[in-house]
Amino acid sequence: MDGGARGRLRPPRVAVPAPHAEDGTVRVNDARLLILQFVVAVALVALSVQLVRMHLVDLPVAPPGTDALSVRTIPIEAPRGLVLDRDGEVLARNVPLFTVAVVPGELPADDAGRRAALLDVEQHTGVPLRSLERAMTTGLATIDPLVPVEVHRGFGLQDAIALRAALAATPGVVVETRAMRLYGGGDLLGHVLGHVGPIPAESAEEYLAAGYRLNERVGQSGVEAVYESELRGQLGHRVVLADPTGREVEHVSQVDAVAGADLVLSIDVDLQRATAEALERGLDTGFEAALSREVRHDEPIERIGAAVVIDVRSGELLAVVSSPSYDANTFSGLDPTADTVALLTDEARPLVHRAYQEVRAPGSIFKPLVGAAALQEGIATPLTQIRSTGSLTVRSIYDPDVTYVFKDWTEHGVLDFYGGLVRSSDVYYYYLSGGYDDPDGTSFEGLGVERIAQYVRQFGLGAPTGLDLPGEAGGLVPDSAWKEATYGEPWVLGDTYTLGIGQGYLTVTPLQMAVAAAAIANGGEVLVPRVARGFRVGENVELLPREVAGLLPIDAEHLEVVREAMKRTADGPLGTARRGEPEGITIGGKTGTAEFGPQHPDDEFDTHGWFIAFAPYDEPEIALAVYLNHGSGALDAAPVAHDIFHAYFNPPTSQVGTLASPDSTGGAP
Structure with a gap:
């Protein structure tokens, strides 16, 4: 398979999007199974709702004429759209949920009556009176007192029947059927999926202007937030006559809700899982190496890392992993639990996705970008020879008696462009x-900071990539103006040297480096990465358009030289990236080991382990970036890439329902 097509065969799954049709859509395989699944889900939910209506609504009503009836408009919640992986695996669905809610504006006006009503709720739900009183006087209750405020949730049908009967005479209290979001995969996709929650009080006016009811649950993070308008659907409503206690007496009219669109992600759950497992193995080796250093003196070691796999042709992210992670279901409750508090206070900050929300110095994985710029500017050719004696000594421009030594990691001798990488x-x-100005009088012209900055920004560094997930960091590409403005100091040659090897002030995200590797692989297109592939409409998936952020200002012949150098780095006998190449597949790769933190007594630093690569070499399909907070690029990060490539080119057989969640036949609340 060396350099050829991957032959990525996978037995069909339920609701697996098939190859592109001629009209540009994607056909969903086995439409009959999909339709059957949907019909069964709707029937089951409809049956449960009807049972609830029989028990909770169709109770005896007040005799006609005993009291004045009022017209009430009751909203009908729209089923939120499902979230699926690229092969149709359901990742986020809706399940019926019974709740007790209190309408502050319908509580008795006098303090004694109000307190008595809330004491009834406390007696039958166990929610403390103090919590109930606080809920009635804070947040959304202060904006619209007629919006029901949830105070108790997560109980079964029999409890709902009992509560409805017990609280029937308590004014302002309702027992409702709502939809709860359930997420699959445990901590595999917490950041990507995100979660839904109550509308924040500070955003109430904005949501009201957009047609929301204030008791709706909306996307708070991940794709749930980014694609809120598509997933939400449209509320319906029904008009009824009700007696003074709020009990429905007669149905007048109804406008049905419109379900939200089903979002199909670019993520391949099997590859996401394999990537997460490979990353954990790399973190283990890097962490153990850091622990073994006797010179650490009890300095903290953070066991964190990330890995990104991107399709170099479309920009679709096939896997985007961060460690540590979290389970999105942790945020499904009404109030913070011990688990949510633990997440929010964890020093490892598991809510931060290290692939795109945190920046680090990239080290030597930055060198292919510098090399490409040097080729384009005529600074170097493939035959340019430079001797490395293990270090470079530079005299201070301010005091010729002061010298600075810039080390290599070993003495290499004479190297051409390929050997340098x-x-x-x-x-x-x-x-x-x-x-560099050699002591023998010869002079070598370098790129300089301004040209380096200009080129690498074209690769997508120094600004967010445009990823369709919240909170993306942009990193920093420094230049002389930035240093002057930030530190009040001029840029010096030593700053350029450290920038040229991916150190110093430069910071990037793993996602940015995956995008840069993809641009090298695909011939110069800098793609906008995304986790959303499209929306399911009937039997089809309507794909989102491919986005190109820009084209590299580097000639094709120069990118080919860089690709060849990266190939030799991965498959040559002296290459530092040899551990990243899987059996039977030729890749292009580059390691990085970036120093950080204080210098230890042995003059060494702790290091980040990095690796970027693309494969197959001849017809690239994917690129990846691996980041380990502690470790070596060659020893720890490269084997992670090896395992990811192996998983991609040797996919498992179909594993329907492998996610750690209840059965995924959802679609209705």
């Missing part, structure tokens, strides 16, 4: 980035 020589890239 294969051996990841720092001295070679000191020359390309900052230039």
Whole structure:
């Protein structure tokens, strides 16, 4: 399979999107099974709702004429759209949920009557009176007192029947059937899926203007927030006559709700799982190596990392993993639990996705970008030879008696462009980035900080990529103006040297480096990455348009040289990326080991482990980036990439229902 097509065969799943049709849509395989699944789900939910109506609504009513009847408009909640992976695996669905809600504006006006009503609720639900009183006087209750405020949820049908009977005479209290969001996959997709929750009080006016009712639950993070308007659907309502206690007496009219659209993600759950497992193995080795250092003196070690897999042709993210992670179901309750408090206070900050919300120095995975710029500017050719004696010594421009030594990681001897990348020589890239005046009188012109900054920004560094998830960090591409404005100091040659090897002030996200690797692989297109593939409409998936952020200002022949150098880095006998190449597949890769933190007594630093790569070499399909907070690019991060490539090119057989959640036949509340 070396360099050829991957032959990625997978037995059909239920609701698996099939290859593109001629009209640009994607056909969903086995439509009859999909329709059957949907019909069964709707029938089951309809049956449960009807049972609830029989028990909770159709109770004896007041005799006609005993009291004046009033017209009430009761909203009908729209079923929120499902979220599925690219193969049709349901990742987020709706399940029926019984709740007790209090309408502050319908409580008795006098303090004694109000307190008595809330004491009834306390007696029958166990919710403390103090909590009930606080709910009636804070948040959304202060904006619209006629909006029901949920105070108790998560009980079964029999309890709902009992509560409706017990609280029937309590004014302002209703027992409702709502929809609760249920997420599959445990902590595999918590950041990507996000969660829904109550409308924040500070955003109430904005949501009201958009046609929301204030007791709706809306997307708070992840795709639930980004695609809120598509997933939400449209509320319906029914008009009824009700007696003074709020009991329905007669149905007048109804406008049905319109279900939200089903969102299909680009994520491949099988590959996401394999990527997460590979990342954990890499974190183990990097963490153990950091622990073994006797010079640490009890300094903290953070066991965190990330990995991204991107389709180099479309920009679709096939896997985007962060460790540690969290289960989105943790946020399904009304009030914070011990689990939510633990998440919010965890020093490892599991709510932060390390692939796109946190930045680090990239180290030597930055070198292919510098090399491409040097080729384009004529600073180097494939044959440009530079000798590395293990270090470079530079005299201070302010005091010639002061010298600075810039080290290589070893003495390499004479290297051409390919050898400079294969051996990841720092001295070679000191020359390309900052230039050097040799003691023998020869001079080598480097790119300089301004040209480096100009080029690497074209790769997508220094700004958010446009990912369709909230909170993306942009990182920093420094230049002389930035340093002057930030520190009040001029940019010096040493700054350029450290920038040229991916250190110093430069910071990136793993996602940005995956996008950059994809641009090298696909011939220069800088793609906008996304986790949403499209929306399911009937039997089809309407794909979102492919987005190109820009084209690299680098000639095709120069990108080919960089690709070849990355291939030699992965499959050559001296390449630092050899551990990243899987059996039978030729890749292009680059390792990075970025120093950070304080210098230890042995003059060494802790290091981040990085790896970027693309495959197959001849016809690239995917690119990836791996980041380990502690570790080596060659020893720890590269094997993670190896395992990810192996999983991609050797997919498992179909595993319908493998997510750690109840059966995924949902679709209605």
